Amino acid sequence: MPSSEFDLIYRYFSSLGAGPAVDLSVGDDCAILRLESNERLATSVDTMVEGVHFPENIFPEDTGFRAVSVAASDLAAMGARPIGMTVALTLPEADEFWINTFSQGIAQAVSAYDLPLVGGDTTRGPLTITVQVMGALPMDKAMLREGAQVGDIVYVSGTLGDAAGALAFLNGEWQPEPDAAEYLLDRFHRPRAQIELGSELLGNATSAIDISDGLLADAGHIASASGVCIELESAALPLSAALESNGNSDTVLKWAISGGDDYELCFTLPKGVSVPEGCTRIGQVVAGEGVKLDQNVDFETGYQHF
Numbered sequence: 001m002p003s004s005e006f007d008l009i010y011r012y013f014s015s016l017g018a019g020p021a022v023d024l025s026v027g028d029d030c031a032i033l034r035l036e037s038n039e040r041l042a043t044s045v046d047t048m049v050e051g052v053h054f055p056e057n058i059f060p061e062d063t064g065f066r067a068v069s070v071a072a073s074d075l076a077a078m079g080a081r082p083i084g085m086t087v088a089l090t091l092p093e094a095d096e097f098w099i100n101t102f103s104q105g106i107a108q109a110v111s112a113y114d115l116p117l118v119g120g121d122t123t124r125g126p127l128t129i130t131v132q133v134m135g136a137l138p139m140d141k142a143m144l145r146e147g148a149q150v151g152d153i154v155y156v157s158g159t160l161g162d163a164a165g166a167l168a169f170l171n172g173e174w175q176p177e178p179d180a181a182e183y184l185l186d187r188f189h190r191p192r193a194q195i196e197l198g199s200e201l202l203g204n205a206t207s208a209i210d211i212s213d214g215l216l217a218d219a220g221h222i223a224s225a226s227g228v229c230i231e232l233e234s235a236a237l238p239l240s241a242a243l244e245s246n247g248n249s250d251t252v253l254k255w256a257i258s259g260g261d262d263y264e265l266c267f268t269l270p271k272g273v274s275v276p277e278g279c280t281r282i283g284q285v286v287a288g289e290g291v292k293l294d295q296n297v298d299f300e301t302g303y304q305h306f
Ligand code: ADP
Pocket: 009, 013, 025, 026, 027, 028, 029, 030, 087, 088, 089, 117, 118, 119, 120, 121, 122
């Protein structure tokens, strides 16, 4: 990458790297992050390719915010405290408007999640964004997919299916009223990683996962990792008024159970443990395997009802 382009990136990105765990940030060969003596590092990486993982005409500010949110969501699902991230960017050209606007979305996510940008890489090619996140976990705690116990209650944060409803709208499949459209598009373009909820659940939840592939698939990951069956009730699924304005309850249910991209958390709590605000009970853990929705078995590869 020619140095003028690198200078551009550096100009926009080098001020986002300060944080309490950052000893050395952007500019040297490595960044140096600090863990407390009783902590472990949790790390995860996500790649987004334009036209594959996000549509081509998205506002670059949203692309930046969304890419970080998607990666940070994995920290939330483990209950990890964000300490820093690196961003590898592959760009077709050095378009200053794009880089400037994209960096504003990154900056908003840095401050939303207290997740400083401590390094990265910049190359030329088809637009691809890779975000690697790092977080701290206490030595003796983590929320895994395994750990759900028979008798636990299953919960989900927020509302389900909004991003799928937005995508269907963007694809011309339906036309929500302006207020509903605005809400749904915000849910798709600006998913919020549930970092605070994750840290609240750490030590209480017996298992957790972030919903990136759809509730059935992701609850299925908890079920198989934990060696249990998860029973879900469709009538209990939390839906936004904007999504329900679609009017077709089968379509709305399909979005809620199989739409990814909401980045809410699905988790299990033992009976009697108090439920964090904004979360809804959607089912229970029983003996067996897989996911059941209203007594219908989900065979993991595809929910047969639709
Ligand atoms: P190296 O050749 O050692 O990999 P680079 O020239 O790629 O070094 O990067 C120089 C510095 O700029 C490094 O500290 C790197 O982390 C940072 N950097 C490069 N690209 C990005 C980016 N897209 N976002 C954040 N930091 C970046």
